[in-house]
Every structure is written in structure tokens, then in C-alpha cells.
Amino acid sequence: MAEPAPEVVLRADGVTAGYGGPPIIEDVSLTVLAGKITAIVGPNGAGKSTLLKALSGVLKVSRGEVHVRGGKTTNIPPEKLVRHGLGYVPQVSNIFPDLTVRENLEMGAFTRRRGTGARIDELCELFPDLAISLRRRAGMLSGGQRSMLAMARALMLEPAVMLLDEPSAGLAPLLQSALWEQIEKIAATGVGICVVEQNTRRTLRHAHWGYILVLGRNRLDGPAQELLHDDSVVELYVGRMS
Numbered sequence: 001m002a003e004p005a006p007e008v009v010l011r012a013d014g015v016t017a018g019y020g021g022p023p024i025i026e027d028v029s030l031t032v033l034a035g036k037i038t039a040i041v042g043p044n045g046a047g048k049s050t051l052l053k054a055l056s057g058v059l060k061v062s063r064g065e066v067h068v069r070g071g072k073t074t075n076i077p078p079e080k081l082v083r084h085g086l087g088y089v090p091q092v093s094n095i096f097p098d099l100t101v102r103e104n105l106e107m108g109a110f111t112r113r114r115g116t117g118a119r120i121d122e123l124c125e126l127f128p129d130l131a132i133s134l135r136r137r138a139g140m141l142s143g144g145q146r147s148m149l150a151m152a153r154a155l156m157l158e159p160a161v162m163l164l165d166e167p168s169a170g171l172a173p174l175l176q177s178a179l180w181e182q183i184e185k186i187a188a189t190g191v192g193i194c195v196v197e198q199n200t201r202r203t204l205r206h207a208h209w210g211y212i213l214v215l216g217r218n219r220l221d222g223p224a225q226e227l228l229h230d231d232s233v234v235e236l237y238v239g240r241m242s
């Protein structure tokens with residue numbers, strides 16, 4: 001018998017958003033499945049962060065719709081969206097450097113009534129590096145550990161889908177590999193991952209499905225392994241097809 005299709009945990013249909021002027025992203029549609037890594041790659045300034053802000057309620061969606069686990073979430077503010085199952089790790093300022101690692105995780109659980117300690121224990125198994133640093137100030141962590149902490153924080157509320165904005169930015173290649181291993185482990189627990197990155201090849205190697213965002217529009221999508229060998233991806237980057 002065929003395996004049941006994974007649940008669609010996030011769907012965007014024709015999403016348009018910006019900062020008050022002309023739209024920065026226009027008519028973007030995408031699907032994220034439970035337990036899979038969906039990558040959105042594109043050059044600097046393509047609108048990747050803007051797209052994640054629109055999906056996570058940080059930025060107003062002017063046209064189109066967003067659904068989390070089948071429920072419409074368009075323009076629901078971020079603090080309410082966590083209850084619908086969406087976790088968001090922004091590109092910058094995603095941890096509190098003056099708090100300890102444990103306090104950061106507790107902050108991530110702000111709407112959780114009970115089980116905070118047990119959830120921290122679970123996440124420590126998933127992120128052994130954090131387990132040994134629980135009492136350290138988050139500002140003292142390495143870049144790689146900070147990225148892990150930011151993800152662990154978002155996982156405190158057991159989201160169905162997690163949006164990651166350039167988690168590997170600024171990390172040395174070896175640390176990037178460790179980070180991708182962690183992201184794959186998180187997906188294996190059933191969480192749908194939607195990750196945006198500038199590093200196209202490395203990201204697509206780890207993803208299930210890829211979207212190529214250029215000048216605020218989705219120009220191409222497909223199975224990540226196929227995109228890796230698709231010459232039109234390179235052409236989109238250098239602008240010959242735009």
C-alpha cells in the first residue's frame with residue numbers, strides 16, 4: 001500500500017507584501033509538507049526575508065492567503081500564530097544574549113502552561129551542544145550554537161511548521177554541515193521546515209523541494225535534487241531569463 005501523503009502544514013497562495021511602497025514580493029505561492037525540508041533560495045535582496053515576515057504575520061499581506069495546517073492565518077499577528085502551529089526564526093536578533101540558554105528556552109515557551117522542563121529535556125536530546133550550556137549566557141555561545149538555540153527556542157511550542165531565515169549565514173562550512181544535520185533531525189520528528197538561504201547548492205542538497213525566488217517572484221520550483229542539475233537555475237541567478 002502507498003504511504004499516506006504528508007500533511008500540508010503551510011500553504012501560501014498568491015502572497016503579495018511590502019513595506020508601504022511598491023510590493024517587494026508578488027504573487028508568491030508555496031507548500032510546506034510535514035516532515036520535509038522546503039527551501040526558498042534566491043540572491044541577495046530577492047525578498048526571502050520579506051516573504052517569511054509575511055508568512056509569519058510580522059508584515060501585512062496585501063493580497064493572497066496563508067494557511068497553517070489548513071486553517072486560514074493571513075495577517076494573524078505572530079504572537080497568536082504560534083498557537084496555530086507556526087514557529088519563526090528571524091534572520092537577526094533571534095535570541096536574548098543577556099539571558100542564559102535555559103532562560104531563552106523558557107521565553108520560547110511563553111504560552112505553554114506546563115511541561116516546560118520536560119520539553120527542554122527533549123530538546124537537549126536533539127541539541128546535545130545546548131544541553132551542556134544551559135546555564136551559560138546566550139551571548140557567550142558560538143555562532144553555530146546561537147543558531148541551534150534560536151531553532152530550539154522556536155521548537156519549545158512544538159510547532160507544525162518552522163520558518164528559518166538563513167540559519168547557516170556566517171557559519172564556517174563545517175558548522176554549516178552540523179547545522180544541516182540538526183535541521184534534518186528536526187524534520188525527522190515530523191516538523192515541516194521552510195528555510196530561506198542564499199547558498200543555493202548546499203541548501204538544495206538537503207531539501208526535499210525547492211523554490212527559486214528572484215526579484216520577489218517565484219520563478220521556478222521542483223524537487224530539490226532536480227533543481228540542483230537544472231541549468232535554468234543558474235541562468236535565473238545571473239538574470240538572463242528575467
Ligand SMILES: Nc1ncnc2c1ncn2[C@@H]1O[C@H](COP(=O)(O)OP(=O)(O)OP(=O)(O)O)[C@@H](O)[C@H]1O
Nearest residue numbers: 019024042043044045046047048049050051091198
Ligand atoms: N524594513 C524595510 N523597509 C523597506 N524596504 C525593505 C525593508 N526590509 C527590506 N526591504 C527591501 O526589500 C527588498 C528585499 O529585502 P529582503 O530582506 O526581503 O531580501 P532577502 O532576499 O532576504 O536578502 P538577503 O539574502 O540579503 O537577506 C530589498 O530591496 C530591501 O531593500
Ligand SMILES: [Mg+2]
Nearest residue numbers: 048049050091
Ligand atoms: Mg534576508
